[in-house]
Amino acid sequence: MASQQHPSGPPPGSRAQRIQAGLTGVLDQAHGALAEDFPAGAQHLLCDLLAVLAAGLGALDLALARLAARINQTGALAGTGHATVAGLLREHGRSSSQATAIMTVADHLDDYPQAVRAAEEGRIAFAQLAQIMGMVDKAVGGRDAERHPDAADYRGRAEHIMVTAAESGVADGGLKRLGRELQRRLCPQEHEERHREAYADRGAETTANAFGFNFHAWGDAASEEILRAALDHHTAPPGDGRTIKQRRYDALIQICENSLHAEGLPVPTPAEGSDVAAALAAPRPDQASGKRRRGMSRPQVNLVVSLDALLLKEGAEPATTDRGRLLPPSAARAFASDCVLRRVVTDPVKGLVDIGRARRTFPAPLLQALGATAGTCQWEEGCSVPARWCQGDHRTEWWEGGTTTPSNAQLLCGRHNREKHMRRLEAHYRARRHNTRTGKHEAGGDDEDGALGRAA
Template sequence: MLARARTEATAAAMGRDEELLVSKAAGLGFPGFVRAVAYWSQLADPDGGEDKAAKQADARRFHLSQGFEGTWLGDLVLDPVSGAIVDTALRRITDELFDADWSEAKARVGEHVGAGDLRRTPAQRRADALVEMAVRSGMAPAGGRRPEPLFTVLVGWESFAGPMCELANGSVVTPGTVAGWLDRAWAERVVFDTPSRVIDVGETRRLFTGALRRAIEVRDRECFEDSCDVPAEWCEVDHIEPWAAGGRTTEANGRLACGFHNRARHRRPERPPRR
């Protein structure tokens, strides 16, 4: 990562910051380090970052061609924003298909159903999800409202902890990349009083929904387990102090948990909550 980040334009800054970056490499997990280097590169060479983003966008391609026995073969390369849009739509449908397969397997096998009982492999489900996406595109009325948000980008207020400009899935993007989408985007503002605390929305509700849910998603961005990178879009918002034990539905008592870690926690209620 560091060798790739060192270019003619960043060489001087790398000489100054190499020790700092190596200490980040030692202290952060891999996705966190990739983000740290991306932000460092943006600061060290803002124009270079935009050039690279433009090259990534220019390199986009998609081939779908029919093989000689009638099957179809595909191959694609997408820039980070376009890829996140496709990935989000495809995963939403793949998750629906997974739920359907799980119910079907449970009805067939009973309570002890496992991944091996599912009638489709993950690759088969993705293929079916792509076909379903094509079918649904034909159902959309002409001139219908486009789904929002297509993707979520987190843009920071520089005074907190340096620059921030990343997709909700953790990919760092350049400000120029985001600017290109602004005519088709809507913006929402979430106010933090420290980098890790969103100003309390403060209502007593059973479920984390609406602005409160968004505040926690934008604050945490991934599952609360340190070793888990599941992004906010695929997490549930969990009460740190359980609702049943009097825990409130507030920003301070909410956290993101992937399905696995949310369920794991409820199987072991004796385990004290983190934080």
């Protein structure tokens, strides 16, 4: 079959030739503006010209995507010498990433009506349109098909989250992060289950030999944040000749040593000149700063969590630590039980608007009173952890309207605080599944049948 290409250009009078002439006219106008002397105060017209050209590029890319879809549908590539439309785009000056973006949109035009409409109306950029399609498609492919059998419904809810974010001015990096969070936003229950599995599988083991030992630990993400915060707090800055692994090891030994000192227990003294003695003699952050070991500031786990996430609203942004680790709702609720809370008001476009005053959920006198009466962790199944190691906890959660009063307070150790919230979330999702099966209408709030309260 003879080639249908036109090396000398499109046929005279054809639609392609008229488009080419129109583009030539646009470029002539743009070049003319570069040589034009604008009167004082009219230089903003250059910015207007740039805005028009930039918006036009997005519109052209969307037109290219529609044309690419039509070419694939009609088989118009036959006889042109090109195997793919992407190859044709690359031959005519588009980079591989640009061609990929155009073909992504071409392949999904009918699947994402809200996103396509937003791009047509100029509310999101073409690059954002391609990014939304690619990331949502990945989330749809990786979903739990048994829990979400309707792929179109899942895609529609994910598309709405991404388009809303793009329209509000979220930058490309934020949009990528949001795309990676889609499954945890749309199904926090699945995130919670994975977290609970990691917690249930937690463990630590020590193997010893004639000259030393190996220590191996594993568990859930929330526990990792606690461990890393404590290790970082006791890790001296680099530059003293130790590797990062050695500094973490020395920090772990110091934490254990501090605990023995605090409890008035004897600290084993290693043989002089041994490796253990050298490790314990390594510089400590408190020694370097001249501070006493007692009274050091408490290691902090910094967590950003929206009120919607604490209230288990679908689509809420997951809780994020300052290390970028996403935590499930139960972990966020456990950390929020006894902490310094800071109200931060944000705007999706302007960003930070206001930071409220920090306040401790439970004041020290109330915690001391609880410790004097309880003595140990008040976990209902029994726990011997001393009260001084426990956290203040609301029986009725603060975000559910619970008050910070003695009648609504109890002491829980860190492990049982997290365990409580995992059980509460499990009861919540069990009640939600029951309501879905029976057609019972959820009246809003955390859990209408009181399963969360009973689980506490």
